Amino acid sequence: MEYFEPRSVSEALSVLARHGAEAKIIAGGTDVMVDIKFKEEPGGLVNIKKIPGLNGISENGAGLRIGPLTTIREIETSALVREKLPVLWEAAHQFASLQVRNTATIGGNICRASPSGETLGPLLVLDAKAKLAFGDGQKTVPFTSFFQGPGKSSVGVDGLLTEIDIPYPPAGSKSVYLKHAVRGAMDIAMVGVAVLMTSDSGKNNIQDVRIGLAAVAPTPIRATKTEALLRGKPLTAALVKEAAALASTEASPINDQRSSAEYRRWIVEALTRNGLGQTWKAATGKEIA
Amino acid sequence: MSITIVTKINGNSITATADASTSLLEFIRDTLEMKGSKLCCNTGECGACTVIYNGKPINSCVTMAADANGAEITTIEGLAQGDKLHPVQQAFIDTGAVQCGYCTPGYIMSVKVLLDRTTKPTADDIEEAVSGNICRCTGYNKIVDAIHLAADRIAGRA
Numbered sequence: 001m002e003y004f005e006p007r008s009v010s011e012a013l014s015v016l017a018r019h020g021a022e023a024k025i026i027a028g029g030t031d032v033m034v035d036i037k038f039k040e041e042p043g044g045l046v047n048i049k050k051i052p053g054l055n056g057i058s059e060n061g062a063g064l065r066i067g068p069l070t071t072i073r074e075i076e077t078s079a080l081v082r083e084k085l086p087v088l089w090e091a092a093h094q095f096a097s098l099q100v101r102n103t104a105t106i107g108g109n110i111c112r113a114s115p116s117g118e119t120l121g122p123l124l125v126l127d128a129k130a131k132l133a134f135g136d137g138q139k140t141v142p143f144t145s146f147f148q149g150p151g152k153s154s155v156g157v158d159g160l161l162t163e164i165d166i167p168y169p170p171a172g173s174k175s176v177y178l179k180h181a182v183r184g185a186m187d188i189a190m191v192g193v194a195v196l197m198t199s200d201s202g203k204n205n206i207q208d209v210r211i212g213l214a215a216v217a218p219t220p221i222r223a224t225k226t227e228a229l230l231r232g233k234p235l236t237a238a239l240v241k242e243a244a245a246l247a248s249t250e251a252s253p254i255n256d257q258r259s260s261a262e263y264r265r266w267i268v269e270a271l272t273r274n275g276l277g278q279t280w281k282a283a284t285g286k287e288i289a
Numbered sequence: 290m291s292i293t294i295v296t297k298i299n300g301n302s303i304t305a306t307a308d309a310s311t312s313l314l315e316f317i318r319d320t321l322e323m324k325g326s327k328l329c330c331n332t333g334e335c336g337a338c339t340v341i342y343n344g345k346p347i348n349s350c351v352t353m354a355a356d357a358n359g360a361e362i363t364t365i366e367g368l369a370q371g372d373k374l375h376p377v378q379q380a381f382i383d384t385g386a387v388q389c390g391y392c393t394p395g396y397i398m399s400v401k402v403l404l405d406r407t408t409k410p411t412a413d414d415i416e417e418a419v420s421g422n423i424c425r426c427t428g429y430n431k432i433v434d435a436i437h438l439a440a441d442r443i444a445g446r447a
Contacts (some may be wrong), residue, residue: 001291003309003355028354033351034332036310045309073345097421098399099335102345103352185420186334234334 002044012160012172013135014046019044020157027069029114030096038062054107054162057081057122063167065090071120073098075106084168087122087194089173094118094177099184105159110146113153113219118148120220121194121212122177123166130154131163140165147219170208173198174282190216190259191267193247202286206230211272216251216264223250226272235280236289245272296357298323299367299437307354314338314355317364324395325365329433336422339395340364347403350423377401380430380439388426396422400436408444410436 002023006012016023021045022043026032036042048069050056055069057078064080075081076092095101095109095118099222109117110130123143130146132139132155141154146153169175175196179186198228200207211223226247233239253264277288291306298321307316312331317340324365326349327337333351340349341363342356368375377400380386387393395439396419403410405417415436424432441447 001290003292005355029356030348030351033353037312037350041310045353047353096333097336097348098417099336099339099346099421100351102342102347108377211430220422244389248294273386275331 001041002042002162004046005050006046006048007052009051009054009133009160009162009232011154012046012051012143013133013158015046016158017135019046025139025160027105027108030100030104031108044260048160057144060165063165066106066164066166068110068161068164070107071102072096072104072280073101073108075088075099075119085126085166085246086120087125087169087177087196088119088166089197091118091122091179091192091194094179098187102122106164110143110164111153111155111161113149113151115146115150115217115219115222116189116190116215118179118193118214121192122175123164124131124220124222125175125194125196125210125214126169126268127210128166130161131165133160133162136156138162146220148260149218160197169196170198172210172283174279176275176278176282178275188258191215191253191264191271192220193268193271194270195279197276197283199280199283203286205232205234206280207232209276209279211275213247213249213251216253216268221250223247223272225250227230230276230285233288235276240273240276240288241278244269247272292358293353294354294357296361297361298357299363302330303304309353309355311354313340313342313351313354313357313362314349314354316357317349317362320354322402323364323366327391327394329391334423335392335395336419339398339422340400341398344405345357345404346395346399346418362416363398363401368397375401376442377404377435379437380442384431384435384438386428386431386435388424388428392422392426393426396424396432397444400439403436404440404443410440 004015024042054068072095082089142162154274176223177194180191194212196210199207248265249270329335329337331350338350
């Protein structure tokens with residue numbers, strides 16, 4: 001197996017142009033090393049950890065810029081993330097175990113493009129964008145169109161994720177990330193639901209709501225029909241019920257060892273109901289009418 | 290492809306080679322023949338392979354050996370000073386927090402990092418610190434007892 005340790009983005013891109021089809025990018029290694037041991041050994045490894053400038057969290061106008069090599073633990077322990085992007089903090093906090101959080105990177109979680117990726121639901125509801133570098137230039141892709149299928153994303157085989165741009169959510173918005181799993185630590189989510197809600201200035205209606213669903217479709221998705229149903233309305237018990245049921249139909253889950261598709265739909269419904277209730281209460285100070 | 294690795298393990302400078310696909314755990318166990326860190330799930334789920342990497346607990350089974358380059362690593366072999374066990378090791382013995390013992394080195398490394406940070410760990414601190422370690426004998430209560438005893442001894446309370 002070939003091994004490359006590029007020292008710059010352009011060097012990485014030229015390695016990927018030559019070997020991208022058979023080589024894998026590796027950063028923290030918590031997924032790729034498992035593939036090497038239990039699945040197929042790739043033709044090569046491109047270790048991107050020596051590329052300067054791809055890590056760290058910084059304010060960038062009205063949002064945060066996160067480097068793809070930033071570890072999940074760095075995100076979890078960032079005061080900026082906790083204050084400004086609490087829904088991302090929640091996902092980082094629930095991510096695998098301390099050992100894994102110390103090495104796994106947010107870029108790896110994203111580029112793995114797993115439907116159940118812990119940070120992906122939050123990134124979707126935060127309207128975050130990926131900055132990608134290719135041999136012929138840069139591209140900015142919102143995460144709502146970044147994921148193309150399990151393991152497939154806009155990065156392709158010859159691109160490199162260089163930056164994650166996350167705008168601050170609207171003032172007064174409230175968010176929650178709910179994960180359903182059996183073991184507290186380490187378990188991959190059976191279902192993950194992220195909700196971000198903004199009420200109108202009178203705190204009477206939902207002005208904007210974004211719902212991200214993970215582990216229930218070939219990619220993490222936004223429940224856009226459910227969002228449209230809720231927008232502009234006060235959250236009543238009947239509306240919560242209708243919205244949660246609609247969200248479960250927007251999901252297209254599969255049966256696997258973690259749970260059945262039918263069970264996943266129930267959980268989407270339950271977590272959406274809980275997520276809407278919690279964010280409504282937090283955003284408006286009101287109980288559901 | 291063989292990579293040259295220059296690293297520091299338990300304070301000793303080491304230069305060795307490893308294949309690119311080698312995990313840090315394989316490097317430690319098979320190349321350096323230090324067998325204290327355990328191979329178990331090999332997927333980063335059980336924590337038996339936990340080592341301290343630049344001050345942080347990590348799963349060595351899902352870390353590239355190449356990442357040892359330039360790093361400072363502590364394994365279970367690096368804790369005792371001569372015949373004197375580290376307080377965490379001694380506390381695991383004294384509270385009977387060892388059943389089959391396979392998970393113990395990994396637990397001890399996780400707990401060492403916790404107690405290096407605080408000798409007054411809360412229940413949440415403890416849960417977080419060892420949530421990535423599994424004891425399949427399920428001797429969890431005694432492990433928590435050992436953590437408290439070690440903390441008390443390090444802080445001079447016991």
